Amino acid sequence: MDFTEPDHITQLREVLRRFVAQEMPRAEVARWDKADEFPRHIFEKLAPLGIFGSTIPEEYGGSGRDILATMVTIEELAKRSFPVAVSYINCACYGGMNILESGSEEQRRSLLPRLARGELLFAYGLTEPDVGADLASVKTTADRRGDVVVINGAKRFLTGAKIADYIYLLVRSDRNEPRYRNLSLLLVPSDRPGIDMTPIGTLGLKGFPSYDVTFEDVEIPSANIVGGEAGWNNGWSMLAGPTLDVEKLEVAAIGIGIAEAAIEDAWTYSQERQQFGKPVSAYQSIRHMLADARTKLHAARLMMYHAAWRADRRLPCGVESSMAKLFVTEMAKDIVLTCQTVLGAYGYAEGFDLERHVRDVLLLPIIGGSSAIQRNNIANRLGLPR
Numbered sequence: 001m002d003f004t005e006p007d008h009i010t011q012l013r014e015v016l017r018r019f020v021a022q023e024m025p026r027a028e029v030a031r032w033d034k035a036d037e038f039p040r041h042i043f044e045k046l047a048p049l050g051i052f053g054s055t056i057p058e059e060y061g062g063s064g065r066d067i068l069a070t071m072v073t074i075e076e077l078a079k080r081s082f083p084v085a086v087s088y089i090n091c092a093c094y095g096g097m098n099i100l101e102s103g104s105e106e107q108r109r110s111l112l113p114r115l116a117r118g119e120l121l122f123a124y125g126l127t128e129p130d131v132g133a134d135l136a137s138v139k140t141t142a143d144r145r146g147d148v149v150v151i152n153g154a155k156r157f158l159t160g161a162k163i164a165d166y167i168y169l170l171v172r173s174d175r176n177e178p179r180y181r182n183l184s185l186l187l188v189p190s191d192r193p194g195i196d197m198t199p200i201g202t203l204g205l206k207g208f209p210s211y212d213v214t215f216e217d218v219e220i221p222s223a224n225i226v227g228g229e230a231g232w233n234n235g236w237s238m239l240a241g242p243t244l245d246v247e248k249l250e251v252a253a254i255g256i257g258i259a260e261a262a263i264e265d266a267w268t269y270s271q272e273r274q275q276f277g278k279p280v281s282a283y284q285s286i287r288h289m290l291a292d293a294r295t296k297l298h299a300a301r302l303m304m305y306h307a308a309w310r311a312d313r314r315l316p317c318g319v320e321s322s323m324a325k326l327f328v329t330e331m332a333k334d335i336v337l338t339c340q341t342v343l344g345a346y347g348y349a350e351g352f353d354l355e356r357h358v359r360d361v362l363l364l365p366i367i368g369g370s371s372a373i374q375r376n377n378i379a380n381r382l383g384l385p386r
Contacts, residue, residue, distance in 0.1 A: 003302075009072055015049060016076040024080045026353060032083070033356050038163055038207045043087045047118030051088065055096040061113035062096070067246060067312040071253040071304065078257025082360045083208035085257065089250050090160055091115055094168060095122040097246060102185065102238040104228035123164035123190070125155045125213065126239075133373050135170060136179050136236060140215065142171040142186060144232075149186060149225065151194075151218040161211040162197050164190050168226070174233050183235035185226035194218035204359035245307075245317050248325035251368035252304045255332030255361065259300070262357045263293050266339035269346070280342075289342055293335045300328040319381045326374035329364040336361040 023045055032039050046052070054069045056062025070092060078085035096115040099107055114120050131137050140153025151171060161167060166187050173184035188195075195218055197211040225231050226238060267290060270281035280286050307324040310317035336357050340347035347354045365371045 006068075009069060012051075012069055012072055013076060016051075016073060019046070019049065020076065020080045024084065026080075029081050030351070030353070030356070032081070033206045036206045036209070038083055038087070038160075039081075040163070042081075042084055043091075043118065043121075046084075046088065052092050052096065052118040053116035055092045056100060056112050056116045060100070060108055061116040063116075065100070065312075067249070068305065068308045070246075071249055071308045074250055074253035075257040075260070078254040079261040082205055082254065082258065085254055086159065086205070086208050087121060087163075090121045090123060090164065091118055093243075093246065093250055094124055095120055095166070097243050098122070098168060098226070098238075101241055101243050102226050102231065104226075104231070106223070106228065107187070107226070120166065121160060121164040122166050122168050123158050123161045125158050125161070125167040125169035125188070127155060127157045129154055129156050129212075133369070135239065136183065138170055138172055138183070140169070140171045141175075142173045142184060144173075144222065147222050148219050149222055151186070151188065151215040151220070153215050155213045155215075157200065157210045158197075158213050159205070159210045160208050161190060161213050162199075163208070166190065167213070170235060170239065173235070177233055180236045181233055183239070184232050185235040185238055186220060187224040187226060188215075188218065188220055192218050192220065202363075204356070204361075204363055206356075242311065242314070245321040246311050247368055248321040248374070249304060249308055249311065251364055252300075252307075252324045252328035255329045255364045256297070256301055256304060258357050258361050258364075259293075259297050259332040259335040262336040262339040262354055262361075263290070263297060265352075265354055265357075266290060266293070266342040269343050286342055289338050293338050296331045296335055300331045304328050319378055322369075322374040322377040322381070325368060326371050326378070330371060332364055333361050 023042060050063055051073050053062030054066045054073065058064055073088060074085050077088055096112060099111050099115065103111065111120065126135055128138055128140060140151065140155060143150045158167065167190055169186045169188045171184055171186060172182055174182040194216045196214045200210045200212060202210060227234060270286050270290060271279050273280045304324045307317050307320040310320055340354055340358055343352065343354055346352050349355060
């Protein structure tokens with residue numbers, strides 16, 4: 001097995017690191033977090049780098065489907081800003097990957113070039129007040145009335161819904177068909193009449209808020225059924241396809257980025273902070289904590305990259321992606337909290353990036369399928385009897 005990083009990935013890292021240093025200085029990122037402000041201008045400045053096309057083939061205006069490049073982009077952006085990384089995901093993955101895999105040819109021709117240029121943001125409309133992991137039980141309905149689809153219901157935790165151009169909405173589209181054969185996915189413009197959004201305050205991910213969203217007789221054209229006519233009542237197969245496996249890796253990549261940022265800060269601090277006449281990095285307890293953190297990060301990155309490698313080649317990766325999501329996000333949380341311990345009181349104080357990293361990393365084992373769900377996935381897919 002060859003673990004050498006491909007040249008194009010190394011070059012991508014260098015481009016992104018220069019961009020982050022120039023356009024996303026620490027003080028500005030801290031200000032966005034404090035003000036709970038999304039830096040839309042940064043999202044727009046990313047577009048000329050060509051990174052939004054990494055999930056889209058060249059025939060639709062992208063640079064070619066490259067899952068590893070996509071994960072590395074998420075990782076590098078998340079090292080400095082969780083919200084900016086999420087905005088990239090909402091375009092390249094929620095938008096680009098879903099439309100490529102599940103959209104009709106007309107939808108691909110219409111939307112993919114714009115997504116490749118970074119012109120659109122998508123928000124997932126999956127979770128509901130009474131529906132979390134059991135997505136097949138959604139209650140939001142869609143009714144066909146000629147060439148119009150009418151939507152009624154409520155969704156919860158729609159991250160970035162007000163910022164997004166489209167809500168990628170899971171609905172119950174048939175009251176008579178059996179479970180799993182009564183679901184559809186819709187492309188709902190976020191500014192449609194009848195949509196009401198209420199922000200949900202959260203501990204972290206400041207600047208890219210989640211919303212409770214209600215739909216009251218919201219009308220969209222039937223052309224906005226994902227997959228066209230063939231997509232009606234076929235939403236479950238689209239939802240459970242390869243994009244779901246990659247979604248788990250997106251969250252893992254955020255974890256890699258946040259954990260690496262925390263380690264770099266703790267590593268530097270341990271050499272600068274003097275106690276009893278020498279840097280705290282000289283004390284064995286600190287050295288061991290940092291050595292363990294580096295080791296965990298290395299293991300987490302290898303696991304995530306292996307799953308991304310399989311996804312790139314369209315090899316089965318359901319087990320590997322669940323393992324990566326579980327292990328990486330739990331390790332990221334462990335690493336960040338260890339680094340907070342290294343900084344002591346400074347790791348808990350405002351004005352230090354680590355305080356933000358702690359708030360942000362706690363979300364990762366929850367979103368994109370909780371750690372408990374991933375354990376169930378692993379056991380089920382490996383054939384463990386119930």
